[in-house]
Amino acid sequence: MRRQDQINAAGAMQGLQSGTYSGYGDIKDWTYYDRTTLDAAVNEDRLFQIPMGQGGKTLADTNMKTQGMIPSNEHFRVKAIKAQYVSVAGKLAADYTDFYRFISQATVEVIIQGKFAQLQVRLMELLAVPVGFAGAADEISPQLSYGRYSAIFPLNKPLVLAGMTPFEVRLHFFMAPTASGEGKTGLEDDQIYIGLNGVLAQSA
Numbered sequence: 214m215r216r217q218d219q220i221n222a223a224g225a226m227q228g229l230q231s232g233t234y235s236g237y238g239d240i241k242d243w244t245y246y247d248r249t250t251l252d253a254a255v256n257e258d259r260l261f262q263i264p265m266g267q268g269g270k271t272l273a274d275t276n277m278k279t280q281g282m283i284p285s286n287e288h289f290r291v292k293a294i295k296a297q298y299v300s301v302a303g304k305l306a307a308d309y310t311d312f313y314r315f316i317s318q319a320t321v322e323v324i325i326q327g328k329f330a331q332l333q334v335r336l337m338e339l340l341a342v343p344v345g346f347a348g349a350a351d352e353i354s355p356q357l358s359y360g361r362y363s364a365i366f367p368l369n370k371p372l373v374l375a376g377m378t379p380f381e382v383r384l385h386f387f388m389a390p391t392a393s394g395e396g397k398t399g400l401e402d403d404q405i406y407i408g409l410n411g412v413l414a415q416s417a
Contacts, residue, residue: 236417238286243413244295245283246406247275247382251390253401260382260407281379286416291372294323294332295408296339296364308399311391315400316340318387321407323372326379331372336384336405339366371411382407 247260263270264277283289304312319336341364374380384407390400 238414238416240412240414242410243289244408244410245275245277245289246295246408247277248273248404248406249384251386251401251403251405253389253392253399256386256389258384258386260384261409262381281381282377283374285376287376288414289374289409289411290413291323291374291409291411292368293410294321294334294339294366294368295406295410296321296336296366297406298340299404299406301402301404302393302399308391311388311400313337313342315386315388315390316342320385320387322383322385323409324381324383325372325374332368334366340364341366365410372409374409382409 245261247263249258249260261275261277262281263275264280265272265275267280278284298316316337317335321332321334321336321339322330323332324330384405390403392401393399
């Protein structure tokens with residue numbers, strides 16, 4: 214191999230082995246998420262206010278590092294909202310009716326301190342549930358089976374969260390999640406996850 218070819222090959226190899234690390238930090242696809250547990254006595258819930266390691270929250274609950282804001286060395290462009298509803302117990306037919314009523318009457322707001330609400334949407338739309346027809350439990354289960362990407366709500370305009378900017382996601386429940394009893398398993402203690410997905414810039 215000629216010397217010039219050797220130099221070119223060495224340069225190409227060096228190029229292939231670079232790009233993973235940067236002295237300036239990272240830019241990455243990221244989701245900050247938080248979880249709430251439904252309580253029949255609570256008609257409003259504020260997410261992203263308790264970081265991991267506080268209030269009994271672990272990485273299974275949230276990956277927030279600071280209370281109600283992202284760290285000072287981060288800049289986050291939120292491009293989509295993710296949502297998941299997790300049932301902690303089997304449901305009876307009457308519970309499915311309550312489920313549809315509950316999500317059709319619950320709303321989700323993204324609030325940045327000092328600004329008007331940046332997003333207001335019904336939970337039913339955020340969960341990508343197009344139909345709220347209730348019937349026998351064995352007839353409804355297909356409506357509650359979502360694909361991998363179906364509960365991602367894209368934003369027409371990204372939300373910008375600069376480091377140390379206070380924000381929250383507020384859930385409003387205009388129908389209380391039904392408690393168990395009277396022949397019902399209820400919605401109480403079920404869980405809702407909300408995720409903010411986008412491009413995170415993080416300095417070294």
